Amino acid sequence: MSLIDLSGNLLEVAFIAYLIATLLIGGSIKSNKPDGAEKRANKWGNLAILVTIIGFLSHIGYFITRWIHSGHAPVSNMFEFTTAFGMFLVGSFILIFFMYRVTALGLVALPIALLIIAWAGMFPQDVTPLVPSLQSHWLTIHVITAALGQSILAISAVAGLIYLLKDVDTKKKGKQRFWLEAILYFLVLILGNIVTSAVFNAVGYEAQYSYVDKNGMSQEIIYNVPAIFGMNESATLTEGAMDPMIEVPAFIHALKLTTVVWAIIVGTILYILIRLIARRRIADMLKPLVKKVNLQLFDEIGYRSVLIGFPVFSLGALVFAMIWAQEAWGRFWGWDPKEVWALITWLFYAAFLHLRLSKGWEGNKSAWLALIGFAIIIFNLVVVNLVIAGLHSYA
């Protein structure tokens, strides 16, 4: 087995381990009935952590073998970066777990890590050679520290979501109930995105089109999903492939739009199915699982993870980034969209800390803020990389 195959297999092992660990944690909480079964719960919980750690080690194994194979830190394209982010997220969960010893965190942290890793799998996985600007040790140092910081910050959203699942009254109509369910719906949309891509990949769908780009140049493009939207002046090249249903002007990237719309369609169908089968909101389905969590403690975990993550993020995403930019381009800051969004993330968490200190925004409000912070991080990963092109764009 070659090193790169081994690397791929280790990643799969990690994925499966996280899946099993999630189920174990679910089980440990379910069995935590007031009939004195706490010991049993602890046993399941500890097993879950053990499996998570095994998965994490395997994940690190993936990272290292791929690093050795490609000769550079595997953080240089969408697949690699996103997979690494998933790894750091699990690592941060393990770190916080050993500080506070609450398995319930894994109930949200692990499924989110699973979604992230599966989503990463939709991008081309081959090893890409580095362009000159990326050939620097600062790539490794900057990206790894920034991703680590982001993932620790993300744990505050994990704690926040659990807090809200328990705290928000889902029996009464209201803004909080609506938005809480909206977040869960969004997670299902991501699942929809992954499912669509997996299904069309499995059947080997491929259609090639030619189009005319913004600069009037003729280009070709391959769709791996049926084309809802066609590129500007699109012409179908693949025999028998369907013509796009709607053509869009050149400044919109029709393939990306098509992907998003597919995700929304399939995700919404999935969501409706879940609602029809369970006959409740997803928030209501999760509520029993978080019944026993201590709100005060989860609020503190949320705050603490921001406190731990913020300096790491500042170091990686701002300081190291500036040092690298100075070395590569002779200016420590260039207002590139990715840089601006790192600054926005940083300002947001600064606001989070100050609101908490001075206005006493704790508990419920703080949990919502943590979720907004995570939304910014995800925006930075997805939209800024794929839609707003800049120096850092991997697309």
Added chain:
Amino acid sequence: MEKNVCVCGHENPVGTKICVNCGRPLTEEAKSQKVLDMKYDGSAIRSKTYNKSIVDKVWNFFSSVKVGVALIIITLVVSSIGTILKQEAFVAAGNEAGRAAFYEDSYGSFGKLYYTLGFSDLYNQIWYLVLVAMLGISIIVASIDRGIPLHKSLKNQRVRRHESFMKRQRVIAEGYVPSSDSSKVLDVVEEKMKKLNYKVRRDGEALLAEKGRFSRYGPYINHVGLIIFLIGVLMHKFPGVYVDESMWIREGETRAIPGMEGYFLENKQFIFETHDNDPTTAQIQQGVNAVAKNYQTDIVLYKQAEDALPGQTDNLEVVKEYSIRVNHPLEHNGYALYQMDFRLNELKEMSFQLTNKETGEALGEVAVDLRNPKKEYVIDENTKVELMEFYPDFSGFNNEGEPQTLSPNPNNPAFIFNMITPEHPDGEISFVAIQQTVEPAGDNTYKMAFSGIDTINMSGLTIRMDKTIPILFVGGFIFLLGLAIGSYWNHRRIWIQQFENGQIRLAAHTNKNWFSIKKDLDAITEHAHLPQYIDQLDDEKDKDKDEENDQEDQKN
């Protein structure tokens, strides 16, 4: 000056919420609190005390954390607007009209509006700078406003606190220790606390154990770092502090370096390499077939001799030879030269054969250096070619039929030759451009037949010097240091008093991380058999929720 006299006789500055001496709550607000607000230990904050003069009002505005947070959020939102469309710095168009046209052509009327409102160069707008400056002022004012009183109160802490202070802490304990332990309980606590790295002070039967006080200075240190950094950034606007120039240099050329007085650069060669990988999926999808591996300019850096006149280049001294690559700039004397751009295969020389159209016989060859064309190319006594006009970047004819050139760069050279031959001593005139020949006089006997080109690579370099880098470094370092101090350590205090009847009263406070102080409390409670503490905030809400949920369960 007015004073706020506490029952214990201590005179506190006006605005104090908790008596500095004994800890009794002084304001009505503090008295009504179940758990005291321990922000800045209840000391008098200037902005919360004075609000009369204009100075007070301005001071209070900037010291307000509410205003500070508002400024942070506004900066955040405004900054995000700048990422909707490409910023001007990333637009290739050279002049203002070109940029305006770019936004309208690429993004329609939204683009035009975006450009008109200045969002296309948002981060250089004066109002953006004002916003950041206000943020800076806010940080300075707020830090002085709170930092000084906080420092004073942290320095002068009394060990003995009044009952009304102790009982209004978040974590408290009251009760008795087993009588066998009673006499030496504080000694036992002291010893244990010291093991846990607390500093312990005693005042009779009162004890204060404290840890991590320095962490309270963390936010102030990080704010100082931020201010130093901002000052460094502002200094870019001063002349002589910052140099940002660029130059194009051809292979074989030696040129003065703009912005770097007295230095010259020779470009020995430019190298462009690509990876020889199999194309990846992403490459295939995007139709790219090679990934760049290296951009490199091999150079020699020269310095003018001490006594040389400006521009004199005949006795240059070699400073060093180097290969400038991306991520590996040439550094010298505080200046750095970066590999930024390149142009491959720029036309350098074009050769022609002076050829008889009918017989195909060639009289000789003429090679025109496109950067330094000569007036006349002599082949022999009776044969020569005059270059009457040269259009380096030919773009067509104007209304009067005259050829036009776009730029002085030889992108699309065109020539008007006068061919003097034995048959035509007065010459025949021919206009020659790539794939185009015009003969104004009608039918010429001779033509300039294109016979070859010579190309050359050009390298684009950026020259930068930034004297603020050390300041930015210091600022950034102090910021991170303060951040770490404030985030990774916390200030824990535990007050314990023992009364004559043996009763114990304990109160604990930490500025953050209650989980860990409770672990410390668990340790001493067990060790010294102290009464069990309670957390007064330990959520009633939590209990309510739990009950609510249990009821739901029973219903289901």
